[in-house]
Amino acid sequence: NAGVMQNPRHLVRRRGQEARLRCSPMKGHSHVYWYRQLPEEGLKFMVYLQKENIIDESGMPKERFSAEFPKEGPSILRIQQVVRGDSAAYFCASSPLVGQGLEQYFGPGTRLTVT
């Protein structure tokens, strides 16, 4: 059973470009969480999604950031018009259905560098 997959592992974008980060949850997991780790800082919650639904986006910046988890395919975190302050490691985690415990399994992360 493959773990949580994230790609790309490293992404370099120039200011103003768009960044798309992908997360494939573990098989059988229908809950996805995105977290951001800024340089020298701790992890911070961004958004929690189930298939085709955003459950909690209270940690998402109000502008330029969006997330989706379609019926088919990976979850996507999209950052439009990136700025240097977006440089960070972005981690995705997944968990199984509610009722089976809410242990979260983390992916390897995508390291975004904005030049």
Next chain:
Amino acid sequence: KNEVEQSPQNLTAQEGEFITINCSYSVGISALHWLQQHPGGGIVSLFMLSSGKKKHGRLIATINIQEKHSSLHITASHPRDSAVYICAVRRETSGSRLTFGEGTQLTVNP
């Protein structure tokens, strides 16, 4: 003040030593997680607990709900244990989202 506080921030030990990392939190929680982040950056979930004590190999995690405190112990530490250890809580009022401590950087010297 952060809702989740860890101590110490940095810890250096000699191989074989017994290590304790502490986590205190100020909110009601439904579960607490201990995570390990290696120098390469990947995050591994070590424990999820809501009461009592759990053990896995040389790692032991305890939690005292009344005192809002958890500890992670490593017995017979080894250089490969060198990593950042992160405490995270799932708040009673925040559903599934995790709130993280700042992490404890552990270095175990041979």
